[in-house]
Amino acid sequence: MALAPPVAWQDLGPRTAPSTAPAAAAAAPAELANSWKHIRNVVSTDARQADLYDLLSHSVRETQYSFTPAGWPSLVRPLSPVLAEMPGMVLERYNACQTVAFCGVFPEIKRAWASVDNSLFLWRFDKWQDVPIEYGGEEQAIVAVGLARPRPGVFVEAIQHLLVLCTTTEIVLLGVCCSPGPGGSGDACEELTLQPLPLYSVPADNVTMVSVASTADGRIFLGGADGHLYELQYSAADSWRSKRCQKICHTGGLRQLLPSFLPSFLFGSPSALVDICCDDQRHILYTRSQASVLQASGVFDLGSDGKAAPSKVAESGDFLADAARALGGRDVFGRGGGDRKGAAVVYMAPIPPSQSHRLHLLTVTADGRRVYWAAASSRYGSDPAGPRPDRLRAEVARQAMPSSAAAGGLGRIGGAGHAPARGLEVVAAHYSNGVLLLAEAAAGESRTRLFMLSRDLTIPPVGTATGAHVAVAGLREAVSQLEVPTPGEACAIRSVPRPAPLLLGGLLETAVRDELTSQNLGVAPRFVMVTTAGVLEMEKLRPVDVLAQLLEQRDATKLEVFFKSYGPAEAAAMCILLATAGPPQASATVVAQAKAALDNPRLCGEPQAS
Structure with a gap:
């Protein structure tokens, strides 16, 4: 990627100096331009970091994790000493809940949300005691909520996002309009209004939607309790080929044409599609269904341009067997693989190409173990976007963080004292730019303990795993814990978008960079966690x-x-x-x-x- 110098520097270069100017002053612009070129070359060279697969495959089991030295601050720090409690209006409605209640967060619009029965509440998570916006235009209970960017040219420019509301009877789109405060005060999301779109709703057809996901270009996908993948297609107007708003089932086949009582009798009980995640750079869709205790994962190809209908190209029907065949899988999942409850997948996230060209998907189990997957292709072609995937293969398995971490222990981890964290019970997780956050329910308490795993950038210690003194290679992760447990049970964790650095911002976006080279160019990474008791903002030191x-x-x-x-x-x-x-x-x-x-x-x- 070409890197342009700052605007103020673009005109700098060799010039003919006035005869009265000193030679040093005449050379200053050229030296400044040369300095810029040197910085650009250093940044470009540093961007070529090791592939995540290489870091994982060269990790030494006994030194995969470490703790910060005694007396150092925890690497995860809350921005406020107390939890921002749920608004009183939401708590009152929650106490009178008759059917279902859910909560989550939309960092894109700086709002947390909660649905209670047929009402939806939105409020600023970064402002103390913000008055929530209530939407109560639905008659039936809200069962799933999502946020999407609208497709270009479909709605007016004022509608910057779409709110997807799924009730037991229909699926509705709402326009989200954000603007600064009066007189231009505040940020771009200071004011928020919801715009009803009566022409953009479809019946649920007796299918309860349990998950919502969207792509960067505005496609909306829904996961049904019947185990099928749906897409909510919308356009500016009706056409002879399609309606303005319609729901398409991409996985039903002929089965969706059968009477409703036949599938359960002939094919068994359906498994709800509980999670969908989109890889917007590779144009791949991943799904996870709730099949008994273990989950089955599916891979859907959206085409090289991301506009094709989802085509299921691969799946993992036996998670334990596939994980055991991965690099390190025999040690992590072999020998019985632990209890089946602990091996249940609770989170998955795509791995961007800037981190790895070989690894595409990360899954996290309930006890903290990880499996890195590749949506590989067995074909070779001339497609500019690369060959499309046709199989899902487990590449690397990584053990859970040590049990001493779950118990709150500190200190460097040695090989002899290492044991998998069987007591860890992950209820929510989030992965972003090499940082993994794990939230677990504190035993016997209505509280959440938060752990953060991030790359250890300190000088590697001398290892003796092979009997010889060699430098430890591979990925070492520092384990940090939020010092005080958070009230309530974690429901969602998300990254807070950061503004791009003014200098070198374009190049920094093309690669995941370690903090030693980027910490002077941007702010610390921030995250937000929503629990049943409130919202907590935090940052990584x-x-x-x-x-x-x-x-x-x-x-x-x-x-x-x-x-x-x-x-x-x-x-x-x-x-x-x-x-x-x-x-x-x-x-x-x-x-x-x-x-x-x-x-x-x-x-x-x-x-x-x-």
């Missing part, structure tokens, strides 16, 4: 954020450990970042301590002439 807290503590021992963990060069670069940041990014104490650390030869070493 970057290495520079950890350093700032250690500098604030003025603890020389902890600071020395940090410099040894990341190396003097990287740690000194972080000190420069903090020393030049100033308020509000860094307090006066942090700035002063960062400058002092740069002058400390015990930390940065003695200056050397090259």
